[in-house]
Amino acid sequence: MHLTTGTNSLNKKQANANLKRSRSINMHNIPSKYFKPTMKINAHEYFSQERPFANVKINFQQQIIWCDKALLAAASPILCEQLLKLSPKDEYLTLNDIQLDEFLLLLEFIYPLFNPEINEENISTLIQLSHRFQFVVLKQACQLYAMKYLNTIRHVFNKCQKSEAEGDSFVNNHIDENTNENDSLKKRDLIEFNDGTCIDAYNIVLNLCRWLNVYFYEDNFNISQSIVYILRQISIENLNRIMNMIAINDEIKVYAFKERAEYLENLHQVKHVA
Structure with missing residues (x-):
């Protein structure tokens, strides 16, 4: 009886060893x-x-x-x-x-x-090509990335407590070659992220306009509205210059500037009520 039990136990150990080896x-x-x-x-x-x-x-x-x-x-x-x-x-x-x-x-x-991986360096290219070639899986991944990124932006303004060092490919500072550096720094818009970091808005706005150029005609209201929510806070000079640079058509310009006008009007009313 004990011999049979010992044999069964040995067989189980061997079976387990073989199973582990097989796995x-x-x-x-x-x-x-x-x-x-x-x-x-x-x-x-x-x-x-x-x-x-x-x-x-x-x-x-x-x-x-x-x-x-x-x-x-x-x-x-x-x-x-x-x-x-x-x-x-x-x-x-x-x-x-x-x-x-x-x-x-x-x-x-x-x-x-x-x-x-989708990242800040390749997202704009991937949005454009995935829509052009109707690569559905990548289109959906880009939309998810874009919404997550847009949700990290808190505000657009001229001064902030913490500044990001220049050099990031997506968000590095921009100074126009034909503009005096000091004048450019006075005129520039800054974007504040949820972590309190502030970055020169130029390259971010440039990419957001490229995204809007795609999503506006995809009838993707959520992303288009989130992009315009940021663009409407940008100075009119910078926004108009960037839109002209990437040849945004008049239909999108009208949409963006109309939203910006309504935003400024509401802001004006709030200040007067306060």
């Missing part, structure tokens, strides 16, 4: 796309080389990359349509109105071997 082996056999690679893959080098199953070449102003038709078509109905229109005689799909580096950002979100 360990299976974990190592799981495809790498479920884990972040230890080395970052260089997208430019990866797509510049012809690879197995890479069956279409894309031309960006004489810069050629190799891609997989199936992956592009699955991610984007626009790319799918363009690829279907290619005749056997066509050597390339040509996208001369896009910078190669910008399109590579998009490809990193299409190919599973990359582990990209």
